[in-house]
Amino acid sequence: MKLQTLRLLVIAALVLSSLPSLPVFAQQPAKMYRIGVLSTTGPEQENFVWVDLRRLLRERGLVEGQNLVIEFRYAEARYERLPELAAELVRLEPDLIMARGGPGATAAKRATATIPIVFYGTTDPVGIGLVQSLARPGGNIKDVAPTASKVAFLTRVPASAVVPLITAYEAALETSAKSLRLQLRQVHLQGPDDINKAFGGFRQDGIGALFVAYVPITWSNRRQIIDLATRQRLPAIYVHRTYAADGGLMSFGADERESVRRLAGYVDKIRRGTKPADLPIEQPTKFDLVINMKTAGAMGLTIPPSVLGRADEVIR
Secondary structure (H helix, E strand, O other): OHHHHHHHHHHHHHHHHHOOOOOOOOOOOOOOEEEEEEEOOOHHHHHHHHHHHHHHHHHOOOOEOOOEEEEEEEOOOOHHHHHHHHHHHHHOOOOEEEEEHHHHHHHHHHHOOOOOEEEEOOOOOOOOOOOOOOOOOOOHHHHHOOOOOEEEEEEEOOOOOOOOOOHHHHHHHHHHHHHOOOEEEEEEEOOHHHHHHHHHHHOOOOOOEEEEOOOHHHHHOHHHHHHHHHHOOOOEEEOOHHHHHOOOOEEEEEOHHHHHHHHHHHHHHHHOOOOHHHOOOOOOOOEEEEEEHHHHHHOOOOOOHHHHOOOOEEEO
């Protein structure tokens, strides 16, 4: 029996060896699309964009780990590092660079003239020299603090060669303040000590309300700012809803979900061959007003029904 089995195995081996060789088809790896991300902020702030953006890119056929590689470089408000980080990304030869904020976009533009750049969170792209034109053409805090005559604008340190001036933004603030008969005082912050010092003199200077810019210094220290504003009963309005969710009185800013959808669309168009120069600079069209009624109660503030009626979200 064993001999019979052995003969069968030998015959089978001879038959198989006489068959013509079959071609072996190796699966071709998907072309990897590489995106370099240059951010003026840190991972926490950037994550708000990329949670949704990864999903939207997947819907367009770009899946991280399969045909998409994303390289992040974070300046974490150290603007002097942006040129070095931009150069690192350029050396990686990505298909596209995404840059957050005017300083990041400026650094990316200086680092390469050949890699397409998509920028977002940039207040005044024309004024800081990113583009020549856009290609297309808040009175809430006054309602909440009607007796305020002086408003402090909390923002980052003054412009430099690395951090370009936000011309249109600051000019618009001045114009709005004048139309509301408010005196606007710009307060430039560099660290937590500057925040404590500024709040220490607000009451003495007659500051009756605050407008807080959405920049790395106010983001990373937002709980400190919110706590000081609440304790001093200074009505404050912020630009991103997270500030209100973390206890800030109110926020009014662009709907980030809409902006992320547009970002995904731009990435997809450029990947499919659209020239970046043919794409217009888009501005937000939807803005959200968020009011934190818990904070209003803690500050002893009554929010007028006219303001509550305009709110897109009320935190109770």
